[in-house]
Amino acid sequence: xxxxxxxxxxxxxxxxxxxxxxxxxxxxxxxxxxxxxxxxxxxxxxxxxxxxxxxxxxxxxxxxxxxxxxxxxxxxxxxxxxxxxxxxxxxxxxxxxxxxxxxxxxxxxxxxxxxxxxxxxxxxxxxxxxxxxxxxxxxxxxxxxxxxxxxxxxxxxxxxxxxxxxxxxxxxxxxxxxxxxxxxxxxxxxxxxxxxxxxxxxxxxxxxxxxxxxxxxxxxxxxxxxxxxxxxxxxxxxxxxxxxxxxxxxxxxxxxxxxxxxxxxxxxxxxxxxxxxxxxxxxxxxxxxxxxxxxxxxxxxxxxxxxxxxxxxxxxxxxxxxxxxxxxxxxxxxxxxxxxxxxxxxxxxxxxxxxxxxxxxxxxxxxxxxxxxxxxxxxxxxxxxxxxxxxxxxxxxxxxxxxxxxxxxxxxxxxxxxxxxxxxxxxxxxxxxxxxxxxxxxxxxxxxxxxxxxxxxxxxxxxxxxxxxxxxx
Ligand SMILES: *Cc1c(COP(=O)(O)O)cnc(C)c1O
Numbered sequence: 416x417x418x419x420x421x422x423x424x425x426x427x428x429x430x431x432x433x434x435x436x437x438x439x440x441x442x443x444x445x446x447x448x449x450x451x452x453x454x455x456x457x458x459x460x461x462x463x464x465x466x467x468x469x470x471x472x473x474x475x476x477x478x479x480x481x482x483x484x485x486x487x488x489x490x491x492x493x494x495x496x497x498x499x500x501x502x503x504x505x506x507x508x509x510x511x512x513x514x515x516x517x518x519x520x521x522x523x524x525x526x527x528x529x530x531x532x533x534x535x536x537x538x539x540x541x542x543x544x545x546x547x548x549x550x551x552x553x554x555x556x557x558x559x560x561x562x563x564x565x566x567x568x569x570x571x572x573x574x575x576x577x578x579x580x581x582x583x584x585x586x587x588x589x590x591x592x593x594x595x596x597x598x599x600x601x602x603x604x605x606x607x608x609x610x611x612x613x614x615x616x617x618x619x620x621x622x623x624x625x626x627x628x629x630x631x632x633x634x635x636x637x638x639x640x641x642x643x644x645x646x647x648x649x650x651x652x653x654x655x656x657x658x659x660x661x662x663x664x665x666x667x668x669x670x671x672x673x674x675x676x677x678x679x680x681x682x683x684x685x686x687x688x689x690x691x692x693x694x695x696x697x698x699x700x701x702x703x704x705x706x707x708x709x710x711x712x713x714x715x716x717x718x719x720x721x722x723x724x725x726x727x728x729x730x731x732x733x734x735x736x737x738x739x740x741x742x743x744x745x746x747x748x749x750x751x752x753x754x755x756x757x758x759x760x761x762x763x764x765x766x767x768x769x770x771x772x773x774x775x776x777x778x779x780x781x782x783x784x785x786x787x788x789x790x791x792x793x794x795x796x797x798x799x800x801x802x803x804x805x806x807x808x809x810x811x812x813x814x815x816x817x818x819x820x821x822x823x824x825x826x827x828x829x830x831x832x833x834x835x836x837x838x839x840x841x842x843x844x845x846x847x848x849x850x851x852x853x854x855x856x857x858x859x860x861x862x863x864x865x866x867x868x869x870x871x872x873x874x875x876x877x878x879x880x881x882x883x884x885x886x887x888x
Pocket of ligand 1: 485546651673690
């Protein structure tokens with residue numbers, strides 16, 4: 416038989432001989448004498464391993480994911496297609512004149528975010544929401560430094576996301592907590608008490624983490640500005656308000672936006688994400704560089720901002736995420752307003768259907784999410800919120816966010832998002848009702864859940880401290 420490979424040059428691999436590899440430049444002491452003995456596995460076995468892991472994992476494509484404050488909406492697959500286009504696959508060091516298309520996309524994304532947030536300038540750099548917070552706080556810090564105004568404190572409501580105090584603290588600010596009142600709103604009198612001349616800013620999200628719109632936000636911004644302080648808006652909850660109002664109109668000075676929540680780019684699993692920071696005109700010169708500019712003829716990276724805090728990330732940001740977010744914004748256009756309306760409608764629908772089965776500690780009209788409490792189940796049947804969350808997994812539902820916000824006992828924070836159908840919402844509601852009944856009549860099945868997942872109840876502390884990442888089953 417003729418060997419068809421015999422004469423072929425193309426398919427020959429390359430094998431280096433010892434003579435060809437000159438390692439003289441390495442000190443002999445550091446050279447390995449024996450082969451390293453790395454474990455080997457065939458490609459297909461490796462693939463099976465990862466496929467198996469991914470089958471065990473949960474994702475939005477597998478089921479409803481009402482994880483409050485995380486906006487786990489469906490990520491349209493066309494976004495992936497567009498992010499994979501050849502022309503977007505550039506090295507980040509490509510010169511401006513050879514990257515006009517990518518720069519144009521980034522510029523236009525900045526413009527869109529300005530419109531949505533009401534702000535005047537944007538930096539796309541930060542790699543996540545928390546990173547956006549840190550960047551925003553660095554901008555605020557530098558702003559006061561340049562003014563020669565030594566302000567040390569940042570006020571944060573007790574309902575805030577944990578990243579807020581962490582970001583302020585990492586920036587060297589002292590965090591001052593302000594209480595919520597019995598309606599779940601920032602208590603104005605408590606705010607006045609802590610509003611001293613050395614307060615640099617307040618960090619808030621609106622709607623807050625109870626899913627409630629802060630009705631006094633204009634009064635709060637007036638108080639802060641009269642005190643010479645700034646207002647930071649945690650924009651992770653932007654999905655609730657797009658097109659209806661914006662952080663600028665509410666009186667905020669700095670806002671970060673989670674592209675990987677509101678703007679449908681994939682998230683969880685460690686990234687990449689993107690947390691652009693948008694600011695008022697007065698803070699433009701403080702943004703991290705580069706920002707993307709247009710001189711009337713060409714797009715370019717602008718490094719020339721007078722008081723810039725510098726760079727907060729390599730290159731110009733998570734470009735693949737920008738493509739997905741921009742595609743989503745273009746696709747939705749003015750319907751972004753409907754996105755928020757539907758997100759709010761879905762949350763209120765669910766809240767009303769579940770209020771007779773779980774406690775509703777703040778009985779108000781909610782925005783894009785709402786918080787229930789499992790306190791009665793805990794007290795009367797010994798079934799904790801964690802048990803309820805685990806039991807949901809038996810019905811192929813991702814649990815809601817639990818035990819957050821901290822100000823609600825046995826909290827369950829539910830965010831359905833706008834991308835779920837009425838049928839799906841109804842099914843989830845029925846499962847929640849069923850679990851409530853089980854808690855009363857058959858509590859063991861809830862307490863010992865989950866029963867159907869590849870891994871049963873885990874010791875969460877141990878899992879975090881001693882993760883077992885071995886390949887073997
Ligand atoms: C998700 C979230 C953040 C943090 O965003 P990451 O991208 O996860 O860093 C901050 N604040 C609120 C209210 C959030 O929901």
